[in-house]
Structures are given as structure tokens and as C-alpha cells.
Amino acid sequence: MSVRHSWVVNEGGATTSWFDVRLAFADGARVDALAVLSGQDLRVEDVRAQPPLSLDDLAVLAEWLEDPLFEACVPAPAGGVPAASRRARPAWPRGREERRLVAEEYRAAREEGGDPVLAVMRATGHGRRRSLRLIGQARDDGFLTPRRARR
Structure with a gap:
């Protein structure tokens, strides 16, 4: 490269x-x-x-x-001190709390007429695939309504 x-x-x-x-x-x-x-x-x-x-x-x-x-x-930062992480993701909880916050971001974006997946991506710092997986897990935990009616 x-x-x-x-x-x-x-x-x-x-x-x-x-x-x-x-x-x-x-x-x-x-x-x-x-x-x-x-x-x-x-x-x-x-x-x-x-x-x-x-x-x-x-x-x-x-x-x-x-x-x-x-x-x-x-x-690089001044003084020669290496950056702690160039991949600075926002601090974000894990587990059930993470899925609850993902659901809140998703719903807020839908209410504002924005792209809910993009809102989750911005909030978590994860890519599209990981964000979609988190949204699916939030649905499974009952924080969001099911995507399709189950038969």
C-alpha cells in the first residue's frame, strides 16, 4: 500500500x-x-x-x-508522544446496556427522519455491518419492534 x-x-x-x-x-x-x-x-x-x-x-x-x-x-501529537489510539471510538458500554442505547439512537434518528443505521454507526463508532448486528440484537432483546411479523 x-x-x-x-x-x-x-x-x-x-x-x-x-x-x-x-x-x-x-x-x-x-x-x-x-x-x-x-x-x-x-x-x-x-x-x-x-x-x-x-x-x-x-x-x-x-x-x-x-x-x-x-x-x-x-x-503525530506534538512532543513525540504517540497517540493512545488513532482509532478513537467513543466510549460505549457493552452488553445489554449497549443494545438499549443502540435502540435509543435508532428510534431518535427515525423520529427525526434520518438514517437510523448511520446514527448508530456515528454513536458507536462501528462500521455498517457491526451496527446492523447491534440493531438486530436490540430487536432480539425487545428494545425495538420486530422487523417482520413472525409466522
């Missing part, structure tokens, strides 16, 4: 940087992505793959890119 700094825009004290990311595999397949760092927010803007990625591969792309991209894009 290679990460190359492409360009920087400084505007009004804010800095936005773009990075070209290439992930090459032994079988000749490759993934090219454009990542944008704005403040402490890092996003993948564009992805091109040869051969094209399946939906499952696209879902795990962030996991493939996450650590090398953060190492290249996010500067």
Missing part, C-alpha cells in the same frame, strides 16, 4: 489536504482512492478498483485503508 500527499489548500486558517492511496494485491488487482483530510476529519472521496469491487469488498475497504491512511495523513 502506498499513500502519496497530492495537494494542500489553506483557506481562512483551515487546511485541507488530499492524498492518493494505492492498494496493490499479489494477483494484480488494485484499488486507487482519493482521501481528504480536513482538520481532524479524514474521508475517502473516490474509489476506483481493477477488477471492480464487490459490495462485500467495498464494505471492508475502510478497514483495509484505515491504519495506513491514518499513519500517513494524521500528524
Whole structure:
């Protein structure tokens, strides 16, 4: 995997940087992505793959890119002290309490007309698959209504 700094825009004290990311595999397949760092927010803007990625591969792309991209894009803290965790997930309880809070986030997003899965992803810091699994577990525990009528 290679990460190359492409360009920087400084505007009004804010800095936005773009990075070209290439992930090459032994079988000749490759993934090219454009990542944008704005403040402490890092996003993948564009992805091109040869051969094209399946939906499952696209879902795990962030996991493939996450650590090398953060190492290249996010500067280390001043004083040379390494960051405790570049994968800063919000503090979130586990078990039954976790599923109760997931249900609250899900319901609040539905009431506001937003995407409930995205709301759970933001609250927990987990990806889509893990968030969907948590939502399903919240349903199983009775915190959310069943998805379909059982026969």
C-alpha cells in the first residue's frame, strides 16, 4: 500500500489536504482512492478498483485503508508522544446496556427522519455491518419492534 500527499489548500486558517492511496494485491488487482483530510476529519472521496469491487469488498475497504491512511495523513501529537489510539471510538458500554442505547439512537434518528443505521454507526463508532448486528440484537432483546411479523 502506498499513500502519496497530492495537494494542500489553506483557506481562512483551515487546511485541507488530499492524498492518493494505492492498494496493490499479489494477483494484480488494485484499488486507487482519493482521501481528504480536513482538520481532524479524514474521508475517502473516490474509489476506483481493477477488477471492480464487490459490495462485500467495498464494505471492508475502510478497514483495509484505515491504519495506513491514518499513519500517513494524521500528524503525530506534538512532543513525540504517540497517540493512545488513532482509532478513537467513543466510549460505549457493552452488553445489554449497549443494545438499549443502540435502540435509543435508532428510534431518535427515525423520529427525526434520518438514517437510523448511520446514527448508530456515528454513536458507536462501528462500521455498517457491526451496527446492523447491534440493531438486530436490540430487536432480539425487545428494545425495538420486530422487523417482520413472525409466522
